[in-house]
């Protein structure tokens with residue numbers, strides 16, 4: 115029994131690693147990629163999703179989505195982290211395929227209508243596509259199997275601001291809608307992604323096993339690792355987006371807690387994710403009005419990365 119997944123992504127170096135992972139894992143069926151602005155502009159995100167699947171010799175539908183945040187003014191793309199091409203500024207081969215006619219949000223609505231109750235949405239970029247899909251068809255909440263979001267931070271502070279994680283900060287209004295919608299949702303944020311590191315030797319083994327795709331992964335990793343070395347003093351980099359995939363396949367490696375999320379959409383804490391544990395009493399109900407979700411708070415990071423390597427080198 116494979117797990118059908120729509121993978122919502124802004125590739126992005128760590129997105130590319132996660133895309134390789136879900137394509138390599140025989141237990142996951144990739145129904146499609148939906149793309150969003152974020153690490154790169156929308157055209158580059160779509161090009162990269164098409165390219166990565168072609169390099170793996172797979173033909174996976176790509177639906178292009180959000181070009182900008184729902185409300186706020188977009189920030190410049192973080193080309194010092196991911197490169198202007200999203201993949202560490204390398205000579206990329208040409209792309210043959212084209213995106214499907216449907217928008218990302220339309221694709222999510224259509225596929226979940228075709229296969230109600232089966233599809234898991236794994237979102238590893240800003241959340242505009244999921245927010246728009248909810249607006250197109252609010253009954254979507256009853257048709258997805260689960261939503262897994264890589265984003266936010268409960269106890270670890272932010273990574274792009276003192277308060278906010280990048281995906282939530284990029285479109286806090288979309289995140290507020292998605293993280294409070296009444297659907298089964300798991301949040302995989304910095305509390306757990308920062309427990310994982312792909313070290314250079316591990317990346318070299320993965321690259322060797324991944325053929326043409328491995329060359330692109332290795333060059334993009336080298337650029338991204340420079341950022342990590344300078345900014346965080348780590349020899350290696352955190353495969354943030356792959357951790358959402360690890361949760362899907364090995365939830366037993368994670369410690370999570372049930373509760374409610376809220377997202378701060380304005381002011382200096384813009385993009386902050388607030389977590390109110392289930393059963394905790396507060397002076398009023400405003401922090402406990404959304405859907406009940408599972409928030410990951412701890413992870414056996416070495417076991418998670420060992421699993422990623424085992425799939426990518428099989």
Ligand SMILES: [Ca+2]
Nearest residue numbers: 126129238239
């Ligand atoms: Ca991403």
